[in-house]
Amino acid sequence: MVMLRMASTEEEERSVGHTPRAKNDSLPDVKVTIGAGHDLDDLGVIEPLPEDKRITININSISARVPLLQQRASLLSRLNPRRIGSSTNKPTHRQVLFDVSGSVRPNEVLALMGPSGSGKTSLLSIMGARDQKQMQSEGTVTFNGQPLTKRLKRRVGYVLQDDLLYESLTVQETLYYAAMLRLPRHMSHEDKLRRIDLAVTALGLGQCKDTIIGGFFRKGISGGERKRVSIGVELLINPSVLMLDEPTSGLDSTTSMHVLTMLRHLASGGRSIVTTIHQPSSRLYQQLDKLLLLSQGHVMYYGAAQQAAEWFSRLGYSLPYGSSLADFILDLASADVSNPERDGEQSRLYLIDTAEAYLRRHPQDGFNMDRDSDSGAGGGATAGPGHISGSGSGSSSPTSISRSDGADIAATRGISGVTVSKLGAQGDIQVAGGSSGALQEEHRWGAPYLTQVSLLFRRSLRTRRFETMKGQDVMQFSAIALLAGLFWLQAGQDNTVLGARNTLGLLFFISMFASFRALFLALYTFPEEYKHMLKERASGMYRLSAFYAARTLSDVPSDFTLPTAFFLVVYMMGGLRYNAAAFFGMYGTMLLTMLVAQGLGLLLGVITMVPKTAQTLASVVMMSMVLTGGFFVTTLPSWLNWVQYLSFIYYALGISLYIQFSSTQLYSCTDPASGDSCAPASLPNPESNPNCFPVYDVQESLALPQNPASQGDAIRNAFVLLGFFIFLRVLVYVVLRRKTARL
Structure with missing residues (x-):
């Protein structure tokens, strides 16, 4: 007390x-x-x-x-003849x-x-x-x-008027991560923990040290305690x-x-x-x-x-x-x-x-x-x-x-x-022995690089402890997986052309659904943490690359758990190929597609830093990639054909088609009574039915933009997706670096 x-x-x-x-x-x-x-x-x-x-x-x-706050005029008002040529010397x-x-x-x-x-x-x-x-x-x-x-x-310690603290962390955790990242590396772990305990005692935070910071929607410590925590974070570094x-x-x-x-x-x-x-x-x-x-x-x-x-x-x-x-x-x-x-x-x-x-x-x-x-x-x-x-x-x-x-x-x-005059530096007072040379003797960063990544990774997991595996997300994935499994129930086991068309829709749906979710979740990653990152980077808490690596790595266990369960349900109920190579190949394709979509979402989010604007851009970009992915539109005009090569769904679908149909013999079957293509239920054994004929050109039969029997195309598609993944991640870091160049 x-x-x-x-x-x-x-x-x-x-x-x-x-x-x-x-x-x-x-x-x-x-x-x-x-x-x-x-x-x-x-x-x-x-x-x-x-x-x-x-x-x-x-x-x-x-x-x-x-x-000053300048309100942009609407398009109609800017086209008004009365406004053209008017003075704007405001x-x-x-x-x-x-x-x-x-x-x-x-x-x-x-x-x-x-x-x-x-x-x-x-x-x-x-x-x-x-x-x-x-x-x-x-x-x-x-x-x-x-x-x-x-x-x-x-x-230099700097305490903002608005307390920028992670709402899901406790007081003890907030001070712990700040101390481990900012205190000199020559201090032992025990000394850092003792510094934390002394700060908690000095600021009177002992009774609330295990309480979360909280926010508007989640009750935590009081406003006065938040202010003292903010001061304590800066006092740790002396x-x-x-x-x-x-x-x-x-x-x-x-x-x-x-x-x-x-x-x-x-x-x-x-x-x-x-x-x-x-x-x-x-x-x-x-x-x-x-x-x-x-x-x-x-x-x-x-x-x-x-x-x-x-x-x-x-x-x-x-x-x-x-x-x-x-x-x-x-x-x-x-x-x-x-x-x-x-x-x-x-x-x-x-x-x-x-x-x-x-x-x-x-x-x-x-x-x-x-x-x-x-x-x-x-x-x-x-x-x-x-x-x-x-x-x-x-x-x-x-x-x-x-x-x-x-x-x-x-x-x-x-x-x-009043006219502003710049007098320049004058009257600078030197304290005895007060040059910055002594400050440069200390290491630039408090913690080593790998330690920074580890600490930031653990902190990022804890900051999302209330968002991961929420009940509504589990219900959403369960419902969609169950419905998709029922709609395409054992469609992959039918080797007729009509059944292959149904299977094509299932493969496209898996890639599209996983991509949409990963992209729209990633839009909020950096806009939500941008202010925190600016504050911590300004105080020299960690390297930007360490924060970026830890933040993206922490997305893997939280953002890929439910999609993995979704894939297991849909794959088994949809009757796709029952062998280990096909299963893990399809699963790896889905994960790589999600990582590419996530990278695109991160890029749009970090460019705009406004979630609403990022959502608008993401909707346009994703719809363009879906339409040119090879399912809805199979042929494009020659002057527009290049657009499909920018769609990562196009390459993901090509890999999925190769895994599913490269070793499967398809049959084109017709009903002898009507002459129409047979439904799967009417011809359970197309191999021995005289009305079914083997199909040797799957691409032509299904009107596909890629050849599902070409192993070279599948390998090329995998490397293109990997290139997309690396390029987008590097580009996100470059944009993030430019936005924080002053820090």
């Missing part, structure tokens, strides 16, 4: 914001204990980082734009960040605050190299003076930098305090912590070292979190008595605070303009009340037309700040008129 011990009532009163904490105070007023008096340091969860692994982050003039992007700069050093917790839509998550995603492709960004973010490389990214997007969202006040206190302890061990917080309480605000306050993408305040009240007080916006400082500054950023001279929006623009003018002179240091008081003139600013001064309680001299221009702020300042 997690307990929080507060020092005294007097120190609690300081959380109101009237008596700010000293800048370099470690954290004397809050002590995190677990169970019977054991704190986090005693458990060894938060060990200090060595000097050569500490990282300083510098944010240099970051600006960003996101695309903006395609909206700017969400404006020339933001700052820094985060080891032992610091930087909070990104601001109202909704202020750009907090956008800035954090750019810092962690998790921004979307559609976002256009300028400026640089450096880590110890270097850009964020793939190797360095493995020392990161040098930890970035968190709304870590207290959905948590109660006690749990939120526990999380922030843990972040404070992490920072005290030499880590750099960056977190977005929407609306912290006064107690939570006291745990922050530095604050970057954003308002519609502009910096309104950057500096020591405990000096924000004094800064705004000097500018004429004093903290009302008894109010929370966190709520007050958010009201300022939301234009909800006014004074006798300016309304809410004018006040917001005034504070933004003042802050940006100040930060142009101190781009990395931020606001420092002690420095400004010592200088007596706001850091060297001179008074003039844009002179702004104010005084606050406790300051020995006023602060003077020169505004960016002399014009009236409310009249000239506007979001749409």
Whole structure:
């Protein structure tokens, strides 16, 4: 059980914001204990980082734009003459960040605050190299003076606002697979298990460690527990930098305090912590070292979190008595605070303009009340037309700040008129021994390649534990197999031409049904796991090839069990050839056909990443292959004949025909009374019936596009199917690699 011990009532009163904490105070007023008096340091969860692994982050003039939602016009509206030639010079992007700069050093917790839509998550995603492709960004973010490389990214923990966790895994399993894949390979298995147990204890997850994560349709752990699991996954690797997007969202006040206190302890061990917080309480605000306050993408305040009240007080916006400082500054950023001279929006623009003018002179240091008081003139600013001064309680001299221009702020300042400037990297601070060379000494991947494949294979099986062999799937296959067996009951035992035509339909149905199911199941494979893969790949958890191999291998036991049972029932009830070579040959053909169809489904799914779009494409592609497979259409025009060679069902049917009819003598029988072809029941022994004649050209008699008696054609068809299988699997990997090239 997690307990929080507060020092005294007097120190609690300081959380109101009237008596700010000293800048370099470690954290004397809050002590995190677990169970019977054991704190986090005693458990060894938060060990200090060595000097050569500490990282300083510098944010240099970051600006960003996101695309606007452009609704595509319908075909009829685009053909409208009134629309042709009309002006379409509408903006395609909206700017969400404006020339933001700052820094985060080891032992610091930087909070990104601001109202909704202020750009907090956008800035954090750019810092962690998790921004979307559609976002256009300028400026640089450096880590110890270097850009964020793939190797360095493995020392950065990133917790998303939306908890991306596998719903079918338990808490223990989620942490186990993360630890085995991410922790250094030189750690023993026992040490990794101990790290997992310590994380479970530190985050208070002991009571729910054997409960599944759950989701919308399946109940699991609570929202607060999900958030703590997400943080625990990142804490396992003992990161040098930890970035968190709304870590207290959905948590109660006690749990939120526990999380922030843990972040404070992490920072005290030499880590750099960056977190977005929407609306912290006064107690939570006291745990922050530095604050970057954003308002519609502009910096309104950057500096020591405990000096924000004094800064705004000097500018004429004093903290009302008894109010929370966190709520007050958010009201300022939301234009909800006014004074006798300016309304809410004018006040917001005034504070933004003042802050940006100040930060142009101190781009990395931020606001420092002690420095400004010592200088007596706001850091060297001179008074003039844009002179702004104010005084606050406790300051020995006023602060003077020169505004960016002399014009009236409310009249000239506007979001749409701001020009983005790229200042480039400057002020990069090197920590002693803090180059990334020490990070490169560790192996790039936590687990060896084969271990990654094994772990991901086992995890993939567990994530589908509730989807494999469901009752409705068993009922579906049982019903279809039984109906097909009854419709083609012992059709394969009839060696007349009429019976062979029925058998041809059975062979085609086996290939078509297995292919359709495999393809449409594969459409959802990567769209469902794409976000998980992006998150895990961004943190350097495994190789893409290991994930791809494990994910495709895990499909075999789950996706081929029911089709195998279906094949056994249909083969025996349909009366196909009763010998081992024919049985295993037909079974192997069905499996190879399913693998090709599955590869095609994977390709369509990974290209679109939208299941609905993939289904539309798959329907068109599969119908084309079915129609040209050699059963419905046997002859095509010469200019369209090449289409059938693209159908994998065409080759599968050719192999099946060879297996069934290459060693079978067919007879063409006629009824002597009517002269029509005989039904199988009317002539049980066509070999001894004078009205039956042997058929020596099965292809011509059945109007087949391939010769079922040609062994060479059957071998060629098998190699073509194998080539299709290899080509599609390689192509899927290439497309997947291109989509994740940035990771």
